[in-house]
Amino acid sequence: MYFVLSKFEPKIHRTIYIKDPATSDLGRKILKYSVDLIDELGFEEFNFRKLGKHIHSTEASIYRYFDSKHKLLIYLSSWYWGWIEYRLTFRNANINDPVQKLTKAVEILADFVEVKSDSEILDTHKLFRIIFSESSKAYLIKDVDILNKDGVYYNYKQLVSAVSDIIHEINPTYPYPHMLTTTVIEGIHHQMFFSLHLKSLTDRKEGEHSILVFYKNLIFKQLNIKTEL
Amino acid sequence: MYFVLSKFEPKIHRTIYIKDPATSDLGRKILKYSVDLIDELGFEEFNFRKLGKHIHSTEASIYRYFDSKHKLLIYLSSWYWGWIEYRLTFRNANINDPVQKLTKAVEILADFVEVKSDSEILDTHKLFRIIFSESSKAYLIKDVDILNKDGVYYNYKQLVSAVSDIIHEINPTYPYPHMLTTTVIEGIHHQMFFSLHLKSLTDRKEGEHSILVFYKNLIFKQLNIKTEL
DNA sequence: CTTTAATGATAGCTTTACTATCACAATTGT
């Protein structure tokens, strides 16, 4: 069984891992199958012993790549944010109108744009599910300040910064570009989760695009952009 | 040492606890000091052994009140949401203008309204810190559907419903009252956390009221309310 | 063809999460 490198590979900060999992067969197996297993069991029930069994390797071998399952979660999140930013940059490369750029950005963030998942190491659909149900655990922890100083949240910050820049381009005097960006990103995740598990907390019906419509509209109203809705 | 019952006591669903902690001295101690300890250690580092030591009781005694530390977190969150809804109802009792009601609601949700914390069993300022850094862990779990069926998220749903009702009163045709409500509630929490730990993800400067201003403005723009800002 | 690196196999240690049992004190019921 091979695990080929895809063309795209995000830069992941070296303090997140002990040994770069992207550089070896076992490393890529860890990434790939941890997505499957976290998606299946949830982050709390997931551990390295189970992952080891799943990939016919051992706990000890996995610990050579990551300090803890928590760092692995940070890795997966970072990979995801890096991938999103890559798509965003790629998609918007030939677009000049910042409003259109922002629209595309929201669509990508809401997982609305079709993408061939197979071309990547990781199953990005499963990964998106992990992101909206587990990724906040990557920073809602006591040692967030230490990890932050170590640079482990770089990819998320980078993405937020990129989206904020588009907002700034649209309206240079708008005072809350970062708040707006994180409100939309985290909001999309919450609504996704609620629509699956706590339906009365959202207005999204299964299969609808309400989340996308809602957050596009929210952004446009904030920035006083007139749209033909 | 006494632990007196305050006048206010939210209804907490009985599937959250084994034995109602509000009805005994030890129970109230568990609640009060778990807030201190979770605030101090973070939810992951917190456990019943440490809490037992802290209150000069034992792990086994605490397990007679709660299944797990997770259920205790759900209890504390529910208590908080019940308390918020109580204040909201109380504060808006004599107000007829729904716009004014909604304004007050956001202020209460953003912890902006001064409150004498001492009059309650629980230190509501510490509790607010737990809410914005830990409370999402109460539902971001694999067995959310089972717990939800058991009714453990009642207080949160109730609050979201109450705020959504005000929105509906203001604009009966607005299609996303729940999304707007949860976006604002969860958004406030994220911005609070980011302003303390991941500053580049928000625009709030220490001591500023930007969070409140931002979300008030966001709501008003969504509902097409003209304000004298 | 020898050194180095990567993995597997195994073992073990500490802590967490939880359960069970028994003793004792304080209420409560009759």
Add this chain to the structure above:
DNA sequence: ACAATTGTGATAGTAAAGCTATCATTAAAG
């Protein structure tokens, strides 16, 4: 007044999680 119930503490124990260490084997690199 006495029995029964209830609440708590003390203690012990189990299974799993989280993590580290050691050694053998194989593969790759110098």
